[in-house]
Amino acid sequence: MLRREILRPDGSISGDSGPVLSIQETLDALERMLLSKRIDERAFSLQRQGRMGTYSAVRGQEASVVGSSLALDPSVDWIVPQYRELPALLRHGLSIEGFLSYWKGNSEAARIPDGVKVLPPQIGLAAQLPHAVGLAWGLQLQGDPGAVMTFIGDGGSSEGDFHESLNLAGVMKAPVVFLLQNNGWAISTPRSKQSAADTFASRGEGYGVPSILVDGNDLFAVSAAAREAVGRAKSGEGPTLIESQTYRLGAHNTADDPSKYVDSGEKLQWEELDPIPRVISYLRARDAITDAEIDDIEARNEAEVARAVDVLDTIGPASAETLFDHVSSTMSIRLRRQRDQILKGASR
Amino acid sequence: MLRREILRPDGSISGDSGPVLSIQETLDALERMLLSKRIDERAFSLQRQGRMGTYSAVRGQEASVVGSSLALDPSVDWIVPQYRELPALLRHGLSIEGFLSYWKGNSEAARIPDGVKVLPPQIGLAAQLPHAVGLAWGLQLQGDPGAVMTFIGDGGSSEGDFHESLNLAGVMKAPVVFLLQNNGWAISTPRSKQSAADTFASRGEGYGVPSILVDGNDLFAVSAAAREAVGRAKSGEGPTLIESQTYRLGAHNTADDPSKYVDSGEKLQWEELDPIPRVISYLRARDAITDAEIDDIEARNEAEVARAVDVLDTIGPASAETLFDHVSSTMSIRLRRQRDQILKGASR
Amino acid sequence: MTTMTMIEAIRSTIRQEILRDEKVMVLGQDIGKLGGVFRATEGLQAEFGEDRIVDMPLAEASIVGSAVGLSLSGLNPIAEIQFLGFAQQAYHQIVPQLARFRFRSQGRYSTGVTIRAPFGGGVRAPELHSDAIESQFTSVPGLQVVLPSTPADAKGLLTTAIRSEDPVLFCEPLKGYRLVKGDVPDDDYSIPFGELRIAREGTDVTLFAWSAAVQLAEKAAESLASEGISAQVVDLRTLVPLDVDGIREVVSATGRAVVIHEAPLTSGYGAEVVSTIQEEAFYSLEAPVARVAAPDVPYPNIGIEEVFIPNVDRVVSAVREVVSAE
Amino acid sequence: MTTMTMIEAIRSTIRQEILRDEKVMVLGQDIGKLGGVFRATEGLQAEFGEDRIVDMPLAEASIVGSAVGLSLSGLNPIAEIQFLGFAQQAYHQIVPQLARFRFRSQGRYSTGVTIRAPFGGGVRAPELHSDAIESQFTSVPGLQVVLPSTPADAKGLLTTAIRSEDPVLFCEPLKGYRLVKGDVPDDDYSIPFGELRIAREGTDVTLFAWSAAVQLAEKAAESLASEGISAQVVDLRTLVPLDVDGIREVVSATGRAVVIHEAPLTSGYGAEVVSTIQEEAFYSLEAPVARVAAPDVPYPNIGIEEVFIPNVDRVVSAVREVVSAE
Ligand SMILES: Cc1ncc(C[n+]2csc(CCOP(=O)(O)OP(=O)(O)O)c2C)c(N)n1
Ligand SMILES: Cc1ncc(C[n+]2csc(CCOP(=O)(O)OP(=O)(O)O)c2C)c(N)n1
Ligand SMILES: [Mg+2]
Ligand SMILES: [Mg+2]
Numbered sequence A, B: 001m002l003r004r005e006i007l008r009p010d011g012s013i014s015g016d017s018g019p020v021l022s023i024q025e026t027l028d029a030l031e032r033m034l035l036s037k038r039i040d041e042r043a044f045s046l047q048r049q050g051r052m053g054t055y056s057a058v059r060g061q062e063a064s065v066v067g068s069s070l071a072l073d074p075s076v077d078w079i080v081p082q083y084r085e086l087p088a089l090l091r092h093g094l095s096i097e098g099f100l101s102y103w104k105g106n107s108e109a110a111r112i113p114d115g116v117k118v119l120p121p122q123i124g125l126a127a128q129l130p131h132a133v134g135l136a137w138g139l140q141l142q143g144d145p146g147a148v149m150t151f152i153g154d155g156g157s158s159e160g161d162f163h164e165s166l167n168l169a170g171v172m173k174a175p176v177v178f179l180l181q182n183n184g185w186a187i188s189t190p191r192s193k194q195s196a197a198d199t200f201a202s203r204g205e206g207y208g209v210p211s212i213l214v215d216g217n218d219l220f221a222v223s224a225a226a227r228e229a230v231g232r233a234k235s236g237e238g239p240t241l242i243e244s245q246t247y248r249l250g251a252h253n254t255a256d257d258p259s260k261y262v263d264s265g266e267k268l269q270w271e272e273l274d275p276i277p278r279v280i281s282y283l284r285a286r287d288a289i290t291d292a293e294i295d296d297i298e299a300r301n302e303a304e305v306a307r308a309v310d311v312l313d314t315i316g317p318a319s320a321e322t323l324f325d326h327v328s329s330t331m332s333i334r335l336r337r338q339r340d341q342i343l344k345g346a347s348r
Numbered sequence C, D: 001m002t003t004m005t006m007i008e009a010i011r012s013t014i015r016q017e018i019l020r021d022e023k024v025m026v027l028g029q030d031i032g033k034l035g036g037v038f039r040a041t042e043g044l045q046a047e048f049g050e051d052r053i054v055d056m057p058l059a060e061a062s063i064v065g066s067a068v069g070l071s072l073s074g075l076n077p078i079a080e081i082q083f084l085g086f087a088q089q090a091y092h093q094i095v096p097q098l099a100r101f102r103f104r105s106q107g108r109y110s111t112g113v114t115i116r117a118p119f120g121g122g123v124r125a126p127e128l129h130s131d132a133i134e135s136q137f138t139s140v141p142g143l144q145v146v147l148p149s150t151p152a153d154a155k156g157l158l159t160t161a162i163r164s165e166d167p168v169l170f171c172e173p174l175k176g177y178r179l180v181k182g183d184v185p186d187d188d189y190s191i192p193f194g195e196l197r198i199a200r201e202g203t204d205v206t207l208f209a210w211s212a213a214v215q216l217a218e219k220a221a222e223s224l225a226s227e228g229i230s231a232q233v234v235d236l237r238t239l240v241p242l243d244v245d246g247i248r249e250v251v252s253a254t255g256r257a258v259v260i261h262e263a264p265l266t267s268g269y270g271a272e273v274v275s276t277i278q279e280e281a282f283y284s285l286e287a288p289v290a291r292v293a294a295p296d297v298p299y300p301n302i303g304i305e306e307v308f309i310p311n312v313d314r315v316v317s318a319v320r321e322v323v324s325a326e
Helices: A023-048 A062-069 A086-092 A096-104 A128-141 A160-172 A201-207 A219-234 A264-272 A275-285 A291-314 A333-346 B023-048 B062-069 B086-092 B096-104 B128-141 B160-172 B201-207 B219-234 B264-272 B275-285 B291-314 B333-346 C006-020 C044-048 C060-072 C084-094 C098-104 C151-163 C213-226 C244-254 C269-284 C302-308 C312-324 D006-020 D044-048 D060-072 D084-094 D098-104 D151-163 D213-226 D244-254 D269-284 D302-308 D312-324
Strands: A078-080 A148-153 A176-182 A211-215 A240-245 B078-080 B148-153 B176-182 B211-215 B240-245 C002-005 C024-028 C053-055 C076-080 C114-119 C144-146 C168-173 C181-184 C197-200 C205-209 C231-235 C238-240 C257-264 C290-294 D002-005 D024-028 D053-055 D076-080 D114-119 D144-146 D168-173 D181-184 D197-200 D205-209 D231-235 D238-240 D257-264 D290-294
Touching (some): A023 A096, A023 A219, A062 A148, A062 A219, A062 A240, A078 A128, A086 A096, A128 A160, A128 A176, A128 C060, A148 A219, A160 A176, A160 A201, A160 C060, A176 A219, A201 A240, A219 A275, A333 C244, B023 B062, B023 B086, B023 B096, B023 B219, B023 B275, B062 B086, B062 B176, B062 B240, B062 B275, B078 B086, B086 B096, B128 B148, B128 B160, B128 B176, B128 D060, B160 B201, B160 D060, B176 B219, B201 B240, B211 B219, B219 B275, B333 C312, C002 C006, C006 C151, C006 C168, C006 C181, C024 C060, C044 C053, C084 C098, C114 C151, C151 C181, C205 C213, C205 C244, C213 C231, C231 C244, C244 C269, C257 C269, C257 C312, C269 C290, C269 D269, C269 D290, D006 D044, D024 D060, D044 D053, D060 D098, D084 D168, D151 D168, D151 D181, D205 D213, D205 D312, D213 D231, D244 D269, D257 D269, D257 D312
Parallel strands (some): A176 A240, A211 A240, B211 B240, C024 C053, C144 C168, C205 C231, C205 C257, C257 C290, D024 D076, D114 D168, D205 D231, D205 D257, D257 D290
Antiparallel strands (some): C002 C181, C144 C238, C197 C231, D002 D181, D197 D231
16 A cells, blocks of 8 residues: 655655645644644653653654644544544643643543543543544434544554444444554554554455555645545545554653663664654745744743643642542432542541 | 355356366265255254254355365364354264254253364354464464364454454464355344445455455355465464355344345345355266265265254253353362252252 | 333333434344344334434444444434343443543543343353343443333333433343233333332342342242242342442341342342341341352353252242241 | 562562473563563563563453463463453453353363453552452352462462463552562462461451452551451452352451452442351351442542542541441
């Protein structure tokens, strides 16, 4: 299967492709990518200081996440995330502090605001996929114009839920886009041990689901693929599987030590393919950005992250009540008694 | 994907293919196919008389089951069945009465004899597939020359276990053959609602597993495909997925009423493609069989079935002890007490 | 009131709810033209179309998982799992997903999916079709576990399940589908969860049961009556939520209790009932609470299922012992 | 004897068994170069090769399901599930498959797979990583469920599990991996299943616990001692098979009991223990058996996990009540 590539590592545009995004859109995307990177750095240091729980960085996958999200209209479309899609969620309406609250340990503060069409992070790998299919299918049944984009990793793609979901989406022609971020790793397990398939995109055919293979570090190629897929979904033609080939440049999460298993040569190669510099090179080559403007972006992002972290620092643990309030629509007698007893003890 | 066909519905051989089986082998296969058909008929009538539990017939799929099993060497190779593979299991060493005992309700009498390399029937659809992969992988690790053939239906192929098993088999290069019998139906659910894929065989690529699409009512094409696959397994080249396109000519099982959902036109078309008459036509055209010889086969089969049913009729329910004996290698104190109490009550 | 079998009560309730609320839909294996392997949806696809009564690919986890998504989209799905034993294929979608969506999202989302599944022995079904595995699901916070034993309760509880914002596992007694008949209210009829039902009055001992074991308890009570023992039969109906106060009340009155279920003894839901009884009514108890259950073995092949399933004899002798203890 | 942490005891036991028996192999996620996310297999792949210590694709059902097949082929697999919560993805391979292969085949086949999985709270892990879901597995005939709380028991019980012909779910206390240290016999050391361990002597009341709750019970007993209450602590170690006679014996001596576990109350394994106590030792009981458990809610996000997990205060007040009841 041909891998779609538009924006070359050196920032030039390949062959006959026109640019997919306007300069302004590209600048905007770059700002989101840099913001993501900044948040990653900050979250890692917060975790090291004990101000944050386990955190999984997007680093290296910014083009894949930001590029795909650009195809979505936050007012009608939905994102069904795994856990490594921060900048897509921010674009869709989450706040940085809202997202980080979850990983800090306060689900109440992390509650998805009403109207924001995003589901909570998913820890059970691939378990989100049938939800995405059902949601998309349900929107379609009700004549809702929205499409659903859901994310899954190379590792998660080995779960049975992946299969059942793609197959069902194909049968129901559900308006859903499966964005498979193949970032080379599932914690320490390399892509080569995850599957003997040449590509994950080749799985689409076995479900009657069109698929696209794309350079995941190429903002333009990812955006174009996602637009095509979302367009297909919205015109009633059903699901698409996109394999976005990218690379996790950092650790799996704050608890991981990749030096145990990552080959430094491979990592170096992928650092050459970092998705952010090539967007900058592209813009520079068009005189669309200056060093000062980059500094401005970084400063804005820095200020935004500082603001968010200030808010985050004021967010303690959720109240003890939230342990009981949202289990069911009504509280059982037994749970009410358990609650009363525990809260009495807690407030002693 | 090209569908492999050798033996045409009229009994002629297509194009340039030579015959796959010798005349003697073909006669032998025919006898097995006719035996299977005879057992199906008998089991249905036994069930109607209350002398048998639920039973699933092979009818229509005889070429698929017999043809694929011919590639196996019962002394080294394993069969990991679903539940609709009777003639393959007989060839592998099960007795008719042993197999039927299971469906009559006596698992003790149905115990797979030592040395027969077959697993018990599997009711949880697709749950047998990872067992087959593990078994094959284990044989390989221990330098055992055996390969494993496992069976799965078009319906069962939608389960997550199918995906996980094919993917794992690909990664481990396990010597296993997945024989997917697409018989058009999963109870009342037609193939068209099971998956939007053109073929199930197209799923192999997504796992790096070579696949073959074959006319499942064509004894020769199925045999050839299975031989190729078993050969690949035994030479260390790993798994194969075979989609055998056949048709369930009868009810799903003795509890089913296909008149509710089967289109009689479609069924009629498939009756034209019945795998048994075409083998007879083939042999007739070569003067390799006479009507009298067919009668002989039928008579031998009839006698064999009568013998088996006689034995079966002597098989009552298993003893109450067998309820307790094989739960674990040692009986817990609690279970021993439960057992003593129940057996005391039962013998009152 | 109309006299109906269990399966008729279930079918008519589903139909009534589909008519009432355009958001209600049904998904499952073979539920369309075939009307389900037990005909719970017979005729419904013809009446309401393929978008409302949906034949699904053969994959239980995606039946439940997509029902979660359909529910998030604003619809109200009823998911049929052909046999409860195959809900194990969907376990990871039921337990850590469906059951805790509201909690995980701190109330932003709710997933009011109703999962219907038949189970229970004595009908000569193949392996895994009969297994009473309700206690695999009763330890799951957020999931309501409901097991009616009569057609009227089936209607009342299924109506509540479908209308509830909360996920419900609704387990139907296979054996009772056609065997158990009863009067069912014709109008809109719902029964709140968490309220036990006294199926038979009695003063010497309380028999707790649910699903098909209720009829077993009733038969045993009948037989005990002839030897002068007055046994009360209590149908718990909903295992989660459990009617803790109701249990205290009935046991306080009789002072003796036997819990009966078709599942194997160890870690069956009977354990929870016994624990609750002794927590709530210890000082009323005049004898240890007995459990009558299947032995700790897998559900066997049909030839010996009658040895496995608790029977009247076993209930009667357990009750005799409890009643005579001092 | 060597003083070891829990994780060291587990690692050295696995290594010892691999050295002992060439049929033993380990499969799981990230167990090779990384040595497992908790380093239970650290260094083993380098020592024994990729065929013995196998990094598997990310699919729990196929880890268990292929272990069944490996076992049928004559090997002796240890399957690591990264966190017990993800064993739910393999539920249909564990419960109706692995656990009943011997029964289904009437003894022709056995599947002596050992599944290892860590669980338990208080370590600030993400959702589903901490959930104490042992009671999802204790109702499964054929499956042994083992939960050590000390390094020595971990060695003794894991050795038995690996050598057993029967399938074992071996649940390891995440929190204790590095925190709990103790002396571990150097030589071959195995502990039979179904024998409880008295972790602390005491005469007024018996505290039953397993896994990390044993240390909690010990702390509570320590604190109770200072107020003059002598609490015996019993580590059940294997929930299935359960030491029914041992339970009767200890409860008969003290006449009072409290069961402590980290899982939510309803249908937790505590219910089975309470039921067993009242069946076996009813007439010795001087007070209702109390359960100290988490409330009936999903395991929460880390900010409030301390509200969820049973703590010393809750154990102490439950014990006070049980001891003062008459
Ligand atoms: C069902 C399940 N099994 C195991 C885990 C533990 N786990 C968390 S992340 C991870 C690797 C995921 O890899 P991949 O899907 O490629 O996503 P990535 O982290 O690379 O974005 C594993 C094994 C889990 N969260 N869920
Ligand atoms: C996991 C599981 N789900 C549902 C069933 C109930 N069931 C038994 S056979 C069957 C249809 C199987 O169809 P297919 O796989 O095509 O095999 P076939 O019967 O056509 O040979 C179903 C749904 C089951 N046995 N196992
Ligand atoms: Mg990855
Ligand atoms: Mg079929």
